[in-house]
Amino acid sequence: MTQKNTRNFAIIAHIDHGKSTLADRIMEQTQTVSDRDSKAQLLDDLQVEQAHGVTVKSRTVRNYYHADDGQEYTYNFIDTPGHVDFTYEVSKSLAASDGALLLVDATQGVQAQTVANLRLARDNHLVVIPVINKIDAAAADVDRTAEQIRALAPEFATVEILKISAKTGLNVHDVLEAIHTRIPAPVGDVKQPLKALVFDSQYDAFKGIIAYVRVVDGKLTTADKLTLMANNQTVAANEIGIFAPQRVATKQLSAGDVGYVVTGLKDPQALRVGDTLTSATTPTATALPGYQPSQSMVFAGFYPQGDHYHDLQLAVEKLALNDTSFHYHAESSDALGAGFRCGFLGIFHLQIIRERLHDEYGLDVLTTAPNVTYRVHLKNEDEPVIVNNPIAFPDYAKIDFVEEPLAEATITTTSESLSDVMKLATQHKGELQDMRNQGDLVVLVYQLPFAEIAYDFFNALKSVSHGYATLTTELSGYDIADVVKIEVHVNYAKVDALSFVVHREDAPKVAQELVHKLKFVIPRKLYPMPVQSVVEGKALARVDVPPLRKNAAANGEKKSTSKKQALLRRQSVNKRQAAHSDIELPQEVFNAVLDLEK
Numbered sequence: 084m085t086q087k088n089t090r091n092f093a094i095i096a097h098i099d100h101g102k103s104t105l106a107d108r109i110m111e112q113t114q115t116v117s118d119r120d121s122k123a124q125l126l127d128d129l130q131v132e133q134a135h136g137v138t139v140k141s142r143t144v145r146n147y148y149h150a151d152d153g154q155e156y157t158y159n160f161i162d163t164p165g166h167v168d169f170t171y172e173v174s175k176s177l178a179a180s181d182g183a184l185l186l187v188d189a190t191q192g193v194q195a196q197t198v199a200n201l202r203l204a205r206d207n208h209l210v211v212i213p214v215i216n217k218i219d220a221a222a223a224d225v226d227r228t229a230e231q232i233r234a235l236a237p238e239f240a241t242v243e244i245l246k247i248s249a250k251t252g253l254n255v256h257d258v259l260e261a262i263h264t265r266i267p268a269p270v271g272d273v274k275q276p277l278k279a280l281v282f283d284s285q286y287d288a289f290k291g292i293i294a295y296v297r298v299v300d301g302k303l304t305t306a307d308k309l310t311l312m313a314n315n316q317t318v319a320a321n322e323i324g325i326f327a328p329q330r331v332a333t334k335q336l337s338a339g340d341v342g343y344v345v346t347g348l349k350d351p352q353a354l355r356v357g358d359t360l361t362s363a364t365t366p367t368a369t370a371l372p373g374y375q376p377s378q379s380m381v382f383a384g385f386y387p388q389g390d391h392y393h394d395l396q397l398a399v400e401k402l403a404l405n406d407t408s409f410h411y412h413a414e415s416s417d418a419l420g421a422g423f424r425c426g427f428l429g430i431f432h433l434q435i436i437r438e439r440l441h442d443e444y445g446l447d448v449l450t451t452a453p454n455v456t457y458r459v460h461l462k463n464e465d466e467p468v469i470v471n472n473p474i475a476f477p478d479y480a481k482i483d484f485v486e487e488p489l490a491e492a493t494i495t496t497t498s499e500s501l502s503d504v505m506k507l508a509t510q511h512k513g514e515l516q517d518m519r520n521q522g523d524l525v526v527l528v529y530q531l532p533f534a535e536i537a538y539d540f541f542n543a544l545k546s547v548s549h550g551y552a553t554l555t556t557e558l559s560g561y562d563i564a565d566v567v568k569i570e571v572h573v574n575y576a577k578v579d580a581l582s583f584v585v586h587r588e589d590a591p592k593v594a595q596e597l598v599h600k601l602k603f604v605i606p607r608k609l610y611p612m613p614v615q616s617v618v619e620g621k622a623l624a625r626v627d628v629p630p631l632r633k634n635a636a637a638n639g640e641k642k643s644t645s646k647k648q649a650l651l652r653r654q655s656v657n658k659r660q661a662a663h664s665d666i667e668l669p670q671e672v673f674n675a676v677l678d679l680e681k
């Protein structure tokens with residue numbers, strides 16, 4: 084079979100519009116998987132994906148399709164995630180594709196991620212096939228959805244929009260035909276030196292790093308010695324193969340093919356996604372453009388529970404290899420010891436990484452309260468200090484002013500929940516920029532501090548809108564903000580890992596709420612321990628964590644004054660000792676900071 088019969092495409096859509104269901108149907112109708120296998124969810128195989136019912140990793144699968152024109156085609160498709168926190172995964176997949184199926188749910192119409200993903204596809208010069216899905220559903224409004232799609236891009240005004248049910252399989256055949264008639268065959272020259280884009284990777288305990296590649300030019304065989312162009316590192320091709328959907332070894336991958344290479348590299352940091360793989364003996368002159376590194380929006384500290392620092396280090400290295408939008412570097416805290424400062428695309432991403440550490444590596448990590456990046460301008464300094472860890476937030480006396488990141492949030496909701504959604508956005512310091520109708524739905528554009536949406540905004544939005552509202556966010560710049568650091572002192576000793584940054588106007592309320600929550604989660608000691616929220620050197624709130632046993636010096640005890648004084652003296656000795664002793668910090672303590680209504 085020649086490359087003219089190969090098609091590489093991605094399936095993109097807003098979350099839950101049916102990508103994985105369509106991927107399953109395509110595999111079924113091309114007999115890539117047996118009927119028995121297709122009963123199980125084939126692609127979303129990570130435990131976190133099954134637990135949340137969403138895709139977080141892109142999946143690549145090769146299918147063979149006997150088309151109506153009598154020819155056999157190779158279809159390499161990449162199923163991509165739909166959640167806004169995983170857009171980076173989508174952009175990597177698109178760079179390895181020539182076309183995209185853009186799926187729109189007929190019951191919901193065009194949504195925020197539909198627009199965002201279409202933009203990514205067009206940036207990558209892909210041929211986009213619009214597909215309306217769920218036409219079998221009672222609430223489907225196919226005509227309205229078609230109208231919305233036509234309005235999205237000029238080229239959609241004339242192309243045929245396919246109308247399918249991925250669930251029942253209705254018209255999926257039309258999709259299979261459109262793929263080879265509308266999406267171009269890969270261009271690339273088998274005779275040129277090898278040039279392959281590493282678009283994803285995975286760490287296998289036995290085989291080491293497995294690179295997922297799209298071969299752009301040339302051929303790749305196991306006989307080749309290869310070079311990774313970013314740092315000129317030579318690697319082997321111990322095994323090469325395709326995804327069917329499990330890895331199946333082949334003898335050769337040539338220009339236009341999508342497959343994998345078992346590199347034999349054992350150091351998880353040795354390979355960078357976006358790198359170009361070439362031949363060590365006849366290398367190509369220029370590397371492929373690769374990807375823009377992703378920008379972390381939310382940061383949190385990960386600390387091992389117990390004596391597992393090195394296990395955690397290995398696990399984060401391997402996860403970062405598999406998820407290039409997850410970043411980390413070593414940090415330490417007085418209270419928690421050695422750990423890692425980790426960067427995420429959003430709070431859902433953080434949650435998924437935590438769960439993957441648990442599911443795939445058996446590690447439970449202590450997670451400190453998440454925060455955004457601040458630009459702190461110091462007095463008499465020209466350049467701002469970039470702070471993504473509240474522990475490192477400079478002393479308030481040295482600060483001239485602080486800038487915080489702003490988000491442009493696009494919320495699509497129903498008119499019934501409009502007023503509740505607007506109230507929520509205002510509570511989170513949102514300023515309305517634009518409001519328009521999209522069919523029966525209302526689209527609201529807000530500008531608000533990124534920190535306000537970084538925590539619980541998405542869940543709150545889902546709850547006030549009864550699950551209907553959707554959200555996409557984009558960093559829209561930095562602006563001056565009056566923020567302060569809240570420090571927590573337990574028994575007069577600062578617990579650095581509990582520090583966080585809030586707007587000054589919210590500080591008194593947050594400080595009160597925090598100490599009242601901490602009172603119940605800080606493990607008790609034999610003596611009472613004051614817990615204070617301290618802002619700019621002043622304690623704004625205080626409570627006492629009660630002692631484990633009865634306080635012998637408390638009033639109401641029938642004791643002589645001298646006995647009480649003796650006890651008080653002993654307790655004050657305890658107290659001084661305690662100020663130096665370790666305070667245990669279980670995850671609930673950090674959750675108390677996390678759950679605050681900031």
Ligand SMILES: Nc1nc2c(ncn2[C@@H]2O[C@H](COP(=O)(O)OP(=O)(O)OP(=O)(O)O)[C@@H](O)[C@H]2O)c(=O)[nH]1
Pocket residue numbers: 096097098099100101102103104105136137138163164165166216217218219220247248249250251
């Ligand atoms: N009625 C109907 N339901 C469908 C159809 N296609 C998918 N669904 C349902 O829609 C839900 C979401 O489908 P998925 O295929 O998981 O959606 P997805 O786009 O892959 O979701 P993410 O990967 O998380 O973005 C599931 O409950 C499917 O059963 C369809 O054609 N008709």
